[in-house]
Amino acid sequence: MLHRIVDFSVRDVRFPTSAEQHGSDAMHTDPDYSAAYVVITTDSKVQGFGLTFTLGKGTDIVVCAVKALSGLVIGKFLQDIVGDFRGFYRLLSSDSQMRWLGPEKGVIHLATAAVLNAVWDLWARTEGKPLWKLLVDMDPKQIVSCIDFRYITDALTEEEALDILMKAQEDKQHREEQMLKKGYPAYTTSCAWLGYTDEQLKQLCTDAFKSGWTKFKVKVGADIEDDKRRCGLIRHMIGPQNTLMIDANQRWDVSEAISWVSELSEFRPLWIEEPTSPDDILGHAAISKALGTLGIGVASGEQCQNRVMFKQFLQAAALQFVQIDSCRLGSVNENLAVILMAHKFRVPVCPHAGGVGLCELVQHLILFDYISVSADLHNRMCEYVDHLHEHFTCPAIIEKAHYMPPKNPGYSCEMLESSVVKHQYPDGEVWRKKIA
Numbered sequence: 001m002l003h004r005i006v007d008f009s010v011r012d013v014r015f016p017t018s019a020e021q022h023g024s025d026a027m028h029t030d031p032d033y034s035a036a037y038v039v040i041t042t043d044s045k046v047q048g049f050g051l052t053f054t055l056g057k058g059t060d061i062v063v064c065a066v067k068a069l070s071g072l073v074i075g076k077f078l079q080d081i082v083g084d085f086r087g088f089y090r091l092l093s094s095d096s097q098m099r100w101l102g103p104e105k106g107v108i109h110l111a112t113a114a115v116l117n118a119v120w121d122l123w124a125r126t127e128g129k130p131l132w133k134l135l136v137d138m139d140p141k142q143i144v145s146c147i148d149f150r151y152i153t154d155a156l157t158e159e160e161a162l163d164i165l166m167k168a169q170e171d172k173q174h175r176e177e178q179m180l181k182k183g184y185p186a187y188t189t190s191c192a193w194l195g196y197t198d199e200q201l202k203q204l205c206t207d208a209f210k211s212g213w214t215k216f217k218v219k220v221g222a223d224i225e226d227d228k229r230r231c232g233l234i235r236h237m238i239g240p241q242n243t244l245m246i247d248a249n250q251r252w253d254v255s256e257a258i259s260w261v262s263e264l265s266e267f268r269p270l271w272i273e274e275p276t277s278p279d280d281i282l283g284h285a286a287i288s289k290a291l292g293t294l295g296i297g298v299a300s301g302e303q304c305q306n307r308v309m310f311k312q313f314l315q316a317a318a319l320q321f322v323q324i325d326s327c328r329l330g331s332v333n334e335n336l337a338v339i340l341m342a343h344k345f346r347v348p349v350c351p352h353a354g355g356v357g358l359c360e361l362v363q364h365l366i367l368f369d370y371i372s373v374s375a376d377l378h379n380r381m382c383e384y385v386d387h388l389h390e391h392f393t394c395p396a397i398i399e400k401a402h403y404m405p406p407k408n409p410g411y412s413c414e415m416l417e418s419s420v421v422k423h424q425y426p427d428g429e430v431w432r433k434k435i436a
């Protein structure tokens with residue numbers, strides 16, 4: 001059956017999370033978790049749902065960019081899109097006028113992610129499979145045909161990518177069964193947002209520990225004495241054998257990052273995340289080198305613009321953990337490129353999640369990574385944040401601190417229509433009350 005895209009909508013949906021300091025960090029002190037939410041409808045009435053993640057103000061700008069891209073989607077047949085997905089990715093990311101707005105970065109790239117996420121969702125739904133399963137079952141040749149290798153062939157060629165995927169076919173079935181049974185390991189960031197009090201932090205950490213969490217991420221970077229106290233509290237509560245990560249959200253200069261994190265090294269963090277500007281590849285390399293001697297890795301990716309930046313981070317040995325993001329990069333297509341490059345450079349992928357919908361989306365990508373690419377769980381885990389899942393029709397499921405593979409067809413980013421209507425900005429009930 002052919003599916004022609006005949007309708008396209010995008011809405012500005014915002015959740016007032018800043019009121020309780022959920023999601024707060026050293027740079028984003030009052031985030032309202034938000035999304036530009038896309039619905040595409042075909043003449044066969046199948047729909048695809050997609051989103052990109054934002055922090056409140058400016059979501060309207062992303063919505064505007066999505067609208068600018070919509071003309072490239074309406075009227076197309078799904079079969080034609082996925083028959084040449086690399087071409088379609090290029091059509092969106094390299095439109096000869098709109099690419100001036102990026103290229104492949106910033107608002108226009110967030111918009112590309114929202115649109116393509118909806119297309120992937122539509123594809124998986126028409127195949128009756130959750131997205132991870134669609135990817136896992138896909139012929140390796142078709143997987144590579146979805147990737148735009150432009151600008152990365154000096155690090156990973158199409159042939160090398162194919163070779164990685166072919167090698168990982170061995171034992172794939174076994175890994176899929178393992179995932180279905182046990183799930184993919186996760187860590188939690190929900191206990192220690194920067195704006196939380198020590199009391200909150202202790203309570204949340206105690207609760208999380210009781211529910212089986214063993215890996216915790218703490219926000220740092222605003223005040224060194226606060227950081228020492230908060231890291232000390234968590235390390236004390238979780239004991240020496242469990243895992244602690246710290247995240248500065250780009251707060252420092254390079255030398256400041258090295259000295260600050262050295263002061264926190266007694267708490268034995270596995271990684272420091274986003275120590276400095278997300279664009280400073282050589283800065284990250286310097287930090288990696290300095291902190292490597294203390295056994296602390298550098299993680300980044302939630303604001304890494306595209307596969308070209310990831311390529312250079314990997315080439316420069318500037319990251320020890322690659323944090324792919326389902327809504328920052330150009331959807332599944334570009335994430336596939338980064339997952340394969342990370343494998344070649346032997347750097348573990350530990351996805352960024354949280355926000356609104358990021359856990360729902362990225363779980364599919366990390367399952368694919370394990371089953372069809374890396375076959376490795378050492379030092380690998382996917383972020384989990386316990387907010388806003390109730391607004392999704394198929395929320396992420398966590399059991400014993402593991403993501404359980406989604407079973408419903410699609411990419412898990414359909415929101416409850418009632419939630420969308422209520423949180424639409426500025427006319428939804430939630431915002432009307434606040435603005436009034």
Ligand SMILES: C[C@H](O)[C@@H](O)[C@@H](O)[C@H](O)C(=O)O
Binds near residue numbers: 022031352353
């Ligand atoms: C503003 C956001 O909540 C960030 O703080 C968040 O994405 C964070 O960096 C994370 O790693 O989860």
Ligand SMILES: [Mg+2]
Binds near residue numbers: 247249273274302
């Ligand atoms: Mg982070």
